[in-house]
Amino acid sequence: MSTTQSRTRALALLCLAWAPAVGAAEIPYREAWGYAVVVPVHVQDLGPFDFLLATGTDVTVVHQDLARRIGLVPTSRVEVKSVVGSRLVPQASVTALSVGPVPLGPMDALLHDMSAARGEDGLLRGILGQNALHGVSFTIDNVRRRVIVGEAAAEVDAVAGTDGEGRPTIEARLGCAGEPLRLTLDSGVEGIILFEGAKRLPIGFPGRVTARTNLGTAALRAGRLEALCVGPARLVDVPVAVQEREAVGAPRTDGLLPTRLFARVHFDAQRKEVRVEPW
Numbered sequence: 001m002s003t004t005q006s007r008t009r010a011l012a013l014l015c016l017a018w019a020p021a022v023g024a025a026e027i028p029y030r031e032a033w034g035y036a037v038v039v040p041v042h043v044q045d046l047g048p049f050d051f052l053l054a055t056g057t058d059v060t061v062v063h064q065d066l067a068r069r070i071g072l073v074p075t076s077r078v079e080v081k082s083v084v085g086s087r088l089v090p091q092a093s094v095t096a097l098s099v100g101p102v103p104l105g106p107m108d109a110l111l112h113d114m115s116a117a118r119g120e121d122g123l124l125r126g127i128l129g130q131n132a133l134h135g136v137s138f139t140i141d142n143v144r145r146r147v148i149v150g151e152a153a154a155e156v157d158a159v160a161g162t163d164g165e166g167r168p169t170i171e172a173r174l175g176c177a178g179e180p181l182r183l184t185l186d187s188g189v190e191g192i193i194l195f196e197g198a199k200r201l202p203i204g205f206p207g208r209v210t211a212r213t214n215l216g217t218a219a220l221r222a223g224r225l226e227a228l229c230v231g232p233a234r235l236v237d238v239p240v241a242v243q244e245r246e247a248v249g250a251p252r253t254d255g256l257l258p259t260r261l262f263a264r265v266h267f268d269a270q271r272k273e274v275r276v277e278p279w
Helices: 003-017 064-070 115-120
Strands: 025-028 030-032 036-043 046-053 060-063 076-082 085-094 097-099 107-112 124-128 138-141 146-149 160-162 168-174 180-186 192-196 207-213 216-230 233-244 255-258 264-268 273-277
Touching (some): 064 107, 115 124, 192 216
Parallel strands (some): 046 124, 180 255, 192 233
Antiparallel strands (some): 025 146, 036 046, 036 097, 060 124, 076 085, 085 107, 168 180, 168 216, 192 255, 207 216, 216 233
């Protein structure tokens, strides 16, 4: 069989695997800032409100004004870390939360002003993190701008898994033949971010970019990767930024990989696997 025929057959198998399961809920999403996924969320049976879907974020966040409106009362304070440092943030218990028609169950949520996110998109009222998503199988379909929540996809070879804290991770190779990297798939970032010290990076970083988070801003070194292979996808001439590992307190992975770089990304909660489909 020719290379072209083999590639066509592989994509056909992927398309079969990505067909929505019977009973799955298809939820249209809108883009914030040209790359981030925003979905409708009900909190305490009120809403819907626009929440950023952030697969690389551990916790769910509710904007402090919405929290007051729906009667969420802080019960504790927790330390939150980002590329710019850490801060103590109030936390409350949410008894009911759902995305579209799909209930996600009770959970803790941080109460925050979300200054960076809302400074760019004033409609955002929260962030949907892994403590809400970890028990749910769903697909981010960037082709049709849908989030499909429901049953797991058909059995195919897994190219990713989860780290020790439940975040979805995938193996990538620098230059497609070089040293492997373990990257967290993140639907809330625009470009690839690598943590300095994780691996020796065979590229230069002549530029600087500004990372804006809800805890503040930081300048990161920036450059371009000639090639990065992730499962069946080959990414060419991709921009990348590098942050110091110490800024986030020794993360378990080597960096962050945007889900927008793929046509579809499926998160299988039952098998604790993640699968990607190239554009």
